[in-house]
Amino acid sequence: MSALTDLYQQIGGCFKCEIARSRCQVVPGEGAENAEIMFIGEAPGWHEDQQGRPFVGPAGQFLEQLLASINLKRSQVYIANVIKCRPPENRDPLPTEIQNCHAWLDAQIDIIKPKIIVTLGRYSMARYFPGKSISKIHGTAQKRDGVVYFAMYHPAAALHQFSLRQDIEADMKKIPSLLAEAKNIREEKPPPQQLSMFEA
Numbered sequence: 001m002s003a004l005t006d007l008y009q010q011i012g013g014c015f016k017c018e019i020a021r022s023r024c025q026v027v028p029g030e031g032a033e034n035a036e037i038m039f040i041g042e043a044p045g046w047h048e049d050q051q052g053r054p055f056v057g058p059a060g061q062f063l064e065q066l067l068a069s070i071n072l073k074r075s076q077v078y079i080a081n082v083i084k085c086r087p088p089e090n091r092d093p094l095p096t097e098i099q100n101c102h103a104w105l106d107a108q109i110d111i112i113k114p115k116i117i118v119t120l121g122r123y124s125m126a127r128y129f130p131g132k133s134i135s136k137i138h139g140t141a142q143k144r145d146g147v148v149y150f151a152m153y154h155p156a157a158a159l160h161q162f163s164l165r166q167d168i169e170a171d172m173k174k175i176p177s178l179l180a181e182a183k184n185i186r187e188e189k190p191p192p193q194q195l196s197m198f199e200a
């Protein structure tokens with residue numbers, strides 16, 4: 001059994017939060033175990049809860065279009081959420097739910113070891129860019145401990161709002177060069193602050 005499959009089984013047995021009891025299926029995440037890019041959204045919605053897979057509804061279709069714009073398929077990246085169970089009525093995740101799921105996401109990151117973590121929306125942004133506003137930092141990156149963190153709007157928000165849609169499309173197109181830069185930097189080990197798209 002792979003480390004990820006083993007982890008999925010453990011996540012499936014988690015009932016720390018009340019919402020675990022109302023879920024149809026747990027949605028741990030999916031994608032390549034050796035993915036260089038990991039996307040982190042917010043929480044499963046109705047479609048995800050039905051299928052046990054992240055980003056399979058309208059926001060997921062848009063995410064797939066965005067990936068295609070940089071010649072990637074979803075099977076080549078890893079996609080997860082901050083929390084693994086669907087909040088009822090698609091309400092925002094509660095701080096306790098985020099806290100309870102924290103270790104699962106950390107374990108996924110430890111196994112996959114992505115070069116870039118792309119945060120989709122406010123909740124995953126808050127984990128890596130605390131205190132920042134998404135309208136200010138979307139499309140910017142920071143490198144910490146060998147990992148590049150890149151903030152983007154959530155596809156669901158961008159789907160219906162034209163200005164955000166233009167922003168998310170433009171931000172997605174930055175990922176290939178960011179990945180190339182991140183790889184060079186890791187191999188050559190120069191000082192950490194040298195990436196051109198990085199936030200000051």
Ligand code: URA
Pocket residue numbers: 041042043044045048053054055056057059060081156
């Ligand atoms: N929105 C998310 O944040 N995650 C999903 O899996 C689906 C929609």
